[in-house]
Amino acid sequence: MPTDRTASHNARDIRVAVVEDDEDIRTAVAFLLDDTSGFVCAGAFPDAESALETLPSANADVVLMDIALPGMSGVDAVSRLRAQGYEGEIIMVTVHKDSELVFKSLCAGASGYLLKETRPARLLDAIRDAVEGGAPMSGHIARKIVQSFHRSTASPLTGRETEVLSKLCNGHSYKMVADSLCISEQTVHHHIKNIYRKLHVHSKSEAVVKAIQDKLV
Amino acid sequence: MPTDRTASHNARDIRVAVVEDDEDIRTAVAFLLDDTSGFVCAGAFPDAESALETLPSANADVVLMDIALPGMSGVDAVSRLRAQGYEGEIIMVTVHKDSELVFKSLCAGASGYLLKETRPARLLDAIRDAVEGGAPMSGHIARKIVQSFHRSTASPLTGRETEVLSKLCNGHSYKMVADSLCISEQTVHHHIKNIYRKLHVHSKSEAVVKAIQDKLV
DNA sequence: CCGCGTCTCCCCCTATTTGGGGATTGCGCC
DNA sequence: GGCGCAATCCCCAAATAGGGGGAGACGCGG
Numbered sequence: 001m002p003t004d005r006t007a008s009h010n011a012r013d014i015r016v017a018v019v020e021d022d023e024d025i026r027t028a029v030a031f032l033l034d035d036t037s038g039f040v041c042a043g044a045f046p047d048a049e050s051a052l053e054t055l056p057s058a059n060a061d062v063v064l065m066d067i068a069l070p071g072m073s074g075v076d077a078v079s080r081l082r083a084q085g086y087e088g089e090i091i092m093v094t095v096h097k098d099s100e101l102v103f104k105s106l107c108a109g110a111s112g113y114l115l116k117e118t119r120p121a122r123l124l125d126a127i128r129d130a131v132e133g134g135a136p137m138s139g140h141i142a143r144k145i146v147q148s149f150h151r152s153t154a155s156p157l158t159g160r161e162t163e164v165l166s167k168l169c170n171g172h173s174y175k176m177v178a179d180s181l182c183i184s185e186q187t188v189h190h191h192i193k194n195i196y197r198k199l200h201v202h203s204k205s206e207a208v209v210k211a212i213q214d215k216l217v
Numbered sequence: 218m219p220t221d222r223t224a225s226h227n228a229r230d231i232r233v234a235v236v237e238d239d240e241d242i243r244t245a246v247a248f249l250l251d252d253t254s255g256f257v258c259a260g261a262f263p264d265a266e267s268a269l270e271t272l273p274s275a276n277a278d279v280v281l282m283d284i285a286l287p288g289m290s291g292v293d294a295v296s297r298l299r300a301q302g303y304e305g306e307i308i309m310v311t312v313h314k315d316s317e318l319v320f321k322s323l324c325a326g327a328s329g330y331l332l333k334e335t336r337p338a339r340l341l342d343a344i345r346d347a348v349e350g351g352a353p354m355s356g357h358i359a360r361k362i363v364q365s366f367h368r369s370t371a372s373p374l375t376g377r378e379t380e381v382l383s384k385l386c387n388g389h390s391y392k393m394v395a396d397s398l399c400i401s402e403q404t405v406h407h408h409i410k411n412i413y414r415k416l417h418v419h420s421k422s423e424a425v426v427k428a429i430q431d432k433l434v
Numbered sequence: 435c436c437g438c439g440t441c442t443c444c445c446c447c448t449a450t451t452t453g454g455g456g457a458t459t460g461c462g463c464c
Numbered sequence: 465g466g467c468g469c470a471a472t473c474c475c476c477a478a479a480t481a482g483g484g485g486g487a488g489a490c491g492c493g494g
Contacts, residue, residue, distance in 0.1 A: 082370065106366035107432075135359035139351025145362060146352040149323035153299065158470060171423030173450070187472050193453070194470095203480085204451075205421040206388030212429060215324075375440060390480070404442050410483070411440095420450090421481075435494100442489075451480065459472075464465105 014131055015042035017060035019051045019077065020093070021069050025116075029064065032120055039124065046070075048077035055081065060088055062127050065110070067094040067101055075104045082109040089130040093118070099144055106145070112136040152215045156198045164191045166217040169208050231348055232259035234277035236268045236294065237310070238286050242333075246281065249337055256341065263287075265294035272298065277305055279344050282327070284311040284318055292321050299326040306347040310335070316361055323362070329353040369432045373415045381408045383434045386425050 020026040033041040042060040045051035067074035091112040115138040126136030167177040237243040250258040259277040262268035284291035308329040332355040343353030384394040
């Protein structure tokens with residue numbers, strides 16, 4: 001693959017926009033893109049506000065988004081971009097390994113999440129991966145995401161209680177749980193009382209939320 | 218990196234077990250592992266039952282698990298393995314792109330998910346990635362997982378209704394919602410009636426479940 | 435300007451849920 | 465055998481939730 005300094009660009013190049021407040025990094029990435037055959041920098045912005053204003057007309061296939069920006073955060077910028085109708089790929093590129101930010105970014109509509117320690121060649125791979133329908137992620141980030149699916153191993157609930165709770169999570173009432181488990185409504189009542197005590201909650205919906213959060217079902 | 222046919226193995230090799238009913242594939246992977254410096258095959262099993270019996274004593278760092286097995290499925294095998302206390306990495310290796318199986322596998326305790334089209338060199342990379350704390354996934358699988366986090370763009374609810382619903386998802390009662398939004402309980406009641414009508418549900422817990430499933434909050 | 439949707443508040447009533455008490459059976463474990 | 469635990473069933477009282485009606489205020493667009 002040619003990587004000459006004066007790479008000529010054409011319509012099939014991947015158009016990449018960069019949102020990054022550190023000027024050194026921003027220009028370095030822009031140069032990297034423009035100097036690599038198959039890529040072209042479609043815009044470089046130092047903050048979310050200017051990106052939101054100009055990006056809609058930049059026709060970018062991919063946006064590289066920093067999280068720590070002056071003013072609006074990168075996560076909020078992703079939400080706004082999606083609200084504007086932007087449908088390209090958005091890859092977060094940040095130093096933050098913090099789980100909260102990872103999940104917030106994905107919920108907001110990011111397609112990938114790279115740490116800034118990512119090397120240039122890997123960054124270009126990630127961009128290609130994203131446009132080909134993948135979801136580029138740094139290793140430990142991917143693990144965090146996968147772990148968020150894992151069922152809790154140690155539950156304080158008994159087998160029957162877990163069954164009842166899972167029925168509640170399907171939206172069942174006491175009566176419906178009783179029917180579907182073939183026990184009396186009083187027994188369901190009893191199990192639910194124990195569930196509430198063990199989970200430290202006082203209502204069906206609290207129990208459902210906790211069950212989903214703690215992956216008890 | 219040496220890859221001689223008679224690779225000698227030592228204690229620092231990655232111990233990999235294979236569960237795969239196709240004999241050709243199973244032996245090919247076993248040979249690949251034993252022939253590659255840094256890896257050693259710690260067991261090869263044609264079905265889940267024999268794997269569950271022998272794996273605990275095999276001391277495997279990584280298990281490659283097929284999903285379509287005769288008898289117990291690979292997903293159930295993962296659950297059982299985790300229930301047995303196995304704490305190594307488990308990578309699903311399968312032809313199934315079906316979302317349901319992907320999520321079920323991750324919930325059961327898998328650390329990665331590769332499609333069988335994965336090439337040998339990439340397979341070895343994935344095993345290394347897993348032991349180093351990553352979560353190897355084929356591109357389209359990773360995208361499915363990431364997309365499962367994305368907030369729904371089009372909600373039938375109004376802004377206020379969404380606020381109320383999100384309070385319900387935090388386990389609030391009518392009174393608590395009223396207090397935290399500084400409106401009367403009657404108004405909360407009214408919003409909730411509208412939410413129920415729009416979401417086609419008839420109880421708080423059903424609404425909470427639907428909100429989480431449809432990513433309305 | 436007038437309708438439509440949103441948000442606010444109020445009335446009514448019934449059904450469901452919540453929290454407390456207690457009792458019995460069976461099962462495994464020391 | 466006795467103990468604890470899980471699971472089943474029962475009674476009661478109060479709080480909450482669900483479903484129906486109506487009504488006023490505000491803003492936005494035809």
